[in-house]
Amino acid sequence: MSVSSGTAALHVAFTALLDPGDEVLVPTFTFVATASMVQVAGAKPVFCDVDPHTFTIDVAAARSRITAKTKAIAPVHLFGNPCNVDALKDVAQEFGLKVVWDAAQAHGTRYQGKDIGSFPDAVCYSFYPSKNMTTGEGGMITMNDRALYEKCRLMRSHGQSDKYYHTLLGFNYRLTDVMAALGLEQLRKLAGRIARRRENANQLRTHLEGIPGIQTPREQKGGESSFNLYSILIDSDVVGCTRDEFMRLLVSENIGCAVNYPRCLHQQPVFADIARGLHFPAAEDVAGRILSIPVEPSLSRSDIDLVAAGVRKVANAVKPGRAAEV
Ligand SMILES: Cc1ncc(COP(=O)(O)O)c(C=O)c1O
Structure with missing residues (x-):
């Protein structure tokens, strides 16, 4: 689902998946939006150390910071390098956590032969000019869950389920047609x-x-x-x-x-x-x-x-x- 920035992608995904007071494991070495959007969504970022070689979240360190309030992990595929996806999926499964992958810098990144955009629960991309593909400003959330998609889609546009009928609190995080046209051309070259x-x-x-x-x-x-x-x-x-x-x-x-x-x-x-x-x-x-x-x-x-x-x-x-x- 397209949105107006990577920050908007994270904001929508966290708001859709979290409740106030939830804790989210976030690497301390990343761009600010990974954590700030957790907090803007009403939850608490719990910072974790990173692996000194891959610069991505240290899975053992993340595991040690889990509490009864932990609801999700927000690993970042930093600089395009994938996280230790299998180990993170194991932790998420063991503790019943949601995973919001920050893939702002990771269009086309692969793990075990698969594009990282296919992993649940939500994968958030940015199309800022410094990224692997750009629309000027823009973003995308990929997800496999239809109910989550419907919720995010409503939030993207004022929670409007019918003309001037609003069932959720939402935002204006729409990507314009002009940016989408740029994005399609960029995708061809990716x-x-x-x-x-x-x-x-x-x-x-x-x-x-x-x-x-x-x-x-x-x-x-x-x-x-x-x-x-x-x-x-x-x-x-x-x-x-x-x-x-x-x-x-x-x-x-x-x-x-x-x-x-x-x-x-x-x-x-x-x-x-x-x-x-x-x-x-x-x-x-x-x-x-x-x-x-x-x-x-x-x-x-x-x-x-x-x-x-x-x-x-x-x-x-x-x-x-x-x-x-x-
Ligand atoms: C890791 C990471 N997360 C989130 C973002 C936010 O994306 P945007 O600038 O499109 O809002 C960026 C962009 O710089 C980023 O690098």
Whole structure:
């Protein structure tokens, strides 16, 4: 079901599935909307640490945070890398939890040979311009349950079941026809673009693996990442500078890069009341060391060679006491 943004997709899915006071397990290392929409829907995000290699929710950590109030899990296929889907499904089944997958960055991501959009209970996509496909702004919820679909469809448009007859509280979260037309064209190109992203990621891995102080991203076992982002971890002790300094040096080599994300959600002021005193060592470490480098499908093999050469140059040049030589 189409909606006007990924945030709207999450808001509708959480509102349809949750009751006030419910708790939802959310990774602390993700975009803010995964958790904020839980809270806007009247429930409580319960933050969990992430796996230090895949950056997706740590299933054992999530399991340890389950209480009598836990109603759902909201795992995020972060950067296009699928979560540990089988293990999460097992936990959900054992504790009777709903699963709302945040697939905002994961169009075309696969797990055990299947597209992640087919997994219950609801899968939420974004069509923001930085995503694998875009409609400018826009989103989508995929689900297998007819009753859930009908509820979400009503919520998308003012809970209106008949002309000016409203049976539910709802929103205006409709995707326009013009955006939908853009989306159909984007969908046609999606598989080719993901294949290019995967080729670029492969090429980056070949070039970057083995550079001291650089950790390349690890794909989930059994999964196929769509590489919406290609994020490396910088070991400051080895390269001799901080992640932020490393990024500045890469930019001076004309290589655009970004930090997704510099701060975990439990460290965000907006969640101060529910996250006071919480610490998640793996997520905090990742947030301090992560750096996204270009992997876009429009980049050619020689562009990727340049990106990799830039990373190698900066990593090799900056050693303790040698920053000035770069
Ligand atoms: C993981 C994640 N969840 C949710 C969203 C929200 O999507 P949108 O920007 O379309 O509202 C985004 C978008 O940046 C995202 O990356």
